[in-house]
Amino acid sequence: MTERNDGPSRRRVLKGAAAGLVTAGVAPTIITSAYAQEYRNKPTGDTVTLGFNVPQTGPYADEGADELRAYELAVEHLNGEGDGGMLTTMQPSNLTGNGILGKKVAYVTGDTQTKSDAARASAKRMIEKDGALMITGGSSSGVAVAVQSLCQEMGTIFMAGLTHSDDTTGKDKRRYGFRHFFNTYMSGAALGPVLSDEYGNERRAYHLTADYNWGYTQERAMKDSTEAIGWETVNTVKTPVGAGDFSQYITPVLNSGADVLILNHYGRDMVNSLTQAVQFGLRDKQVNGKNFEIVVPLFSRLMAQGAGDNIKGILGSANWNWSLQDEGSQAFVKSFGAKYGFPPSMAAHTCYVQTLLYADACERAGTFYPPDVIRALEGHKFDGMGNGPTEYRAADHQCFKSVLVVRGNANPTSQFDLLEVVQEVPREQVEYDPAIFGGELGPYEVAM
Amino acid sequence: MNFQGIFSMSRKDVTTLVIFSIVVLAMPIWLQPFGAAYPDLMQRFAIFGILAIGFNILFGLTGYLSFGHAAFLGVGSYTAVWTFKLFSMNPIPALFFAVILSGLFALVIGYVSLRRSGIYFSILTLAFAQMSYNLAYSVLTPITMGETGLQLEASDPRIIDSMFVGEEAGLPVSNIFGLEMTGIPGFYFCAIFLLIGFFITQRIFASPFGMMLRGIKSNQTRMNYTGFNTRPYTLTAFVISGMYAGLAGGLMAVTDPLAGAERMQWTASGEIVLMTILGGVGTLLGPIIGAWLIKYFENIFSSFNENVLHNLFGFLPDGLEGFVVEITSMFVGEGWHLTLGLVFVLVVTFLPGGMMEGYRRITTLFTGGGGDGDKAKSEDTQTQPAE
Secondary structure, eight states: OOOOSSSOOHHHHHHHHHHHHHHHHHHHHHHHGGGOSSSTTOOOSSEEEEEEEEOOSSTTHHHHHHHHHHHHHHHHHHTTOTTOGGGGTOBSOOOOSSOBTTBEEEEEEEEOTTOHHHHHHHHHHHHHTSOOSEEEEOSSHHHHHHHHHHHHHHTOEEEEOSOOOGGGGTTTOOTTEEEOSOOHHHHHHHHHHHHHHHHOSOOEEEEEEESSHHHHHHHHHHHHHHHHTTOEEEEEEEEOTTOSOOHHHHHHHHTTTOSEEEEEOOTHHHHHHHHHHHHTTGGGOEETTEEOEEEEEEOOHHHHHHHGGGGBTOEEEESOOTTOOSHHHHHHHHHHHHHHSSOOOHHHHHHHHHHHHHHHHHHHHTSOOHHHHHHHHTTOEEBOSSSSSEEEOTTTOBEEOOEEEEEEOSSOSSTTOOEEEEEEEOHHHHOOOGGGGOOOOOOSSOOO | OOHHHHHOOOHHHHHHHHHHHHHHHTHHHHTGGGTOOSHHHHHHHHHHHHHHHHHHIIIIIIOOOOSOTHHHHHHHHHHHHHHHHHTOSOHHHHHHHHHHHHHHHHHHHHHHHTTSOHHHHHHHHHHHHHHHHHIIIIITHHHHOGGGOEEOOTTOOOHHHHHHSOOOSSOOOOEETTEESSHHHHHHHHHHHHHHHHHHHHHHHHSHHHHHHHHHHHOHHHHHHTTOOOHHHHHHHHHHHHHHHHHHHHHHHHHSOEEOGGGGSHHHHHHHHHHHHHHOTTOSSHHHHHHHHHHHHHHHGGGOOHHHHHHHTTTSOHHHHHHHHHHHHTTSGGGHHHHHHHHHHHHHHHOTTOHHHHHHHHHHHHHTTOSOHHHHHHHHHHSOOOO
C-alpha cells in the first residue's frame, strides 16, 4: 500500500472521533429526559392510546382486516358512539361509554406481516413513538408469543388476539400477556367425547400436521384425546407450511388402513389439504367397514369460506360463532353487521372482547397503572360476552369458558352460514392444571 | 501494512467518514421531524445499515449477487441468543460468537456456491438460505424453537453471569457492565458498530484487495488469464460480507433478545438486495441510504391509517378531503408495499445507479459538471484493469 501525503494525521482522526463521542454522550441526556415518568406512556392528556397490531399483509391478512374492524367498533362503543354493542350485555360492567376512566380512546395501528420481527417492530413503534398504553391483536401464535415477551420487557399490557397454541399461556406465558382465545388442549378435550359419540371408539386415525410449533401441540392434543377414547394412531406425518400441494401426503393415507384423517392445519394450508383430501375421494371411501371421516381440530368461518362445499359435515372446534343465540353474541353481531354489512369472524370477536375487558379492568382498578390493571384482570369472572360464564385464570392468564364443537353446515342459508354448532362443551370438561405446561409469569413491576 | 497505513486515508474519505459519523450520531435530533426518532427504528437503521454495507462488499465490488444473505443474519441472531442463554448477557461475547459462526457458515456456503457465477451463484445461495430457513422453522425446532422463535428464559444457565450476580426477578436484559442495551444506549451501541463497519468498508474500497474485487467484477476471465486465481478473493469477500450480516444479526439479538426463523426467509434476503439497488450498488453510502429508506417505509408508512390521513388533510374541503384520503390510503397502511414498489421501479428506471446517482446528478448540475469527486470515482470503477 502506498503512503498518501494528503491524508490527515492521526491527531485529526482522533479529534473527529472525540467530537463524535461528545455528541454521543450528550444526546441521550436530551432524549431520555422525555421518558422520565411514573410508568411507561402514562396518559396525561384527555385521551388514552391503544395499539392495534394486526396482520395487514401476508397469509392472515383476512383475519387481520376483520380484527381491525372489531377494534374500531370497540373504540366506538367505548367512546359512547354507535349502539353500545356488548357494553349493554357485559356483566359485571363498569363501562359507561365515556371512554376509559373519562379519557377518550384513541388508537394507532401497525402491520405484523405475521412475522415476529415485524410484529415486534411495529409494537415497539406504537409503544415508543405513539405512546400506546396497551397492545393487542395478532393472528398467529409465533407473533403472539414474540409480542407478549416484548410487552413484558416494556411494561405494557398485551391482550392477545387469535392465538391457539398452548405455549401462549403455557410455556411462554407472561405477567403482562392475556389470552381470551382457547388453545389446542381445549380443542382436543372438547372434540374427544364428540368424536366418540359420532364415530365410535374403534377408529384408526392418521394425522397430517403443519410442521411448526402450533401443529405439534395440536397434534399432541388430538392424539391424547383420541387415544383416550380408544382410537389407535396409525401415523403422524408433518407437512411443510404453505405446501400448496398435499397430494403426496394424502396418497399414503389411502393405503394405511386408517379410517379417520385428522388435519392439524390452519389457514390456507387447511383449505388446500381439505380440498385435496375430498378430491381424492377420501370421504366416499369405506375402510374397515366404516365411512372414512375427516376432522379439522381448529375451524374458522374464514377458512370455511375458502374450502367451500368441502367442509360440509366435517367436525372441528371454534372459540365462537356468530350464529350463537345468547344476548352478548347477538348484540355484537348486530352492531358489527350494521357497520360493515356482514357477520364478524371469531378472530374479530376475541379482539373486540379483549379490548372491552381491558377497558373494564382499568375502570375497576381506577387507574391505568399496569400492575393494578393486571391484578384487576387476574381471576376476573364475567359473563354476557358470547361465551357464557368466563374466568381469566390468575395462574396462567388464560380464559376458561365453554368451547364450541362445530360442523360444516350441510344446508347453509347464506354465504356466511357455514358452521353449525354441534355442542357447547362446558368449561369443566376442557379445564386443565396450569402446571402441565410449565412456564413462569414473571414480575408485576418492570424496570424501565 | 504498517500502523500508519491504516489511518492514511484520502481527504475525501475522511470528510465522508466525519460527516457520516455526525449524521448517524445526531439521528435522535434530525429524525424528529420525520417521526422516526424513537429508539427501535434508529436501532434498525444502524443494524440494517451494517447489513447493507456488508452485502455491498460482495455485490457492489465483485458483482456476485447473493440471494441468501439473510441466512447469515439468522445464524448471527441464533448464536447471539444462545450465547446469552448459556454464558452471559454481555453483548461482546455474543457478538464475537455471532460474527465467527456466521463467518464459518459463509465459508462453507461460499466454498460451494462460488464454483459458479452469475445466476447459478444466485440460485445456489438462495437454495442454501431457504434450506437454512426450513431447518430453523421446523427440523431444528429443539435448537431454534421454530415458529415461536428463540427467547430468553428465567431458567437459562447463564454460567458466567450467575457467578457474579444473584437471581433477579424477571428476564435479564443484555448489558455492558450494567448499561442496558435498550432504548437510546442500545442505538448508540449499534451506531458505533455501524461507524466501525463503515470505516472498514472504506478501507477495503481503497485497498488493493478492493481493486482486485473490482477487477473481478469488470472481467473475471481476463483476471484469470493474467494469472490471478480469483476464487480466494471472491471467497474472502463472501466471508467478510457474511460476517457483517452475522454482526447485524447479533446486534438485532442484543437490542431485542429474540431470534425468529423468518429472519432467514428469502423475502428477507430479497430485501437486502432491494436496499442495495435502491441506494446505489457499489457506492459507499448508497446501500445505507437504501436500508434507511426501506425501514422507514416499513415502519412509518405502514402505520398511517385513515384516521391519521383525515387529520393530515383536515384542512381541505369535505368532499375533496374524502377523495384525497381515499386515494392516499391506497399507498399507506397495508399499501406500503405498493409505495415501496413504485419508488423502486422509478429509481431503477430513471436512476439505474440508485439514490447515489440522483445525488451525483444534482451535484453535477450545481457544479457545472466539472471536477466532481464522485464522478471521478464512478469512472474509476468502470476502468478496465491493466493488462
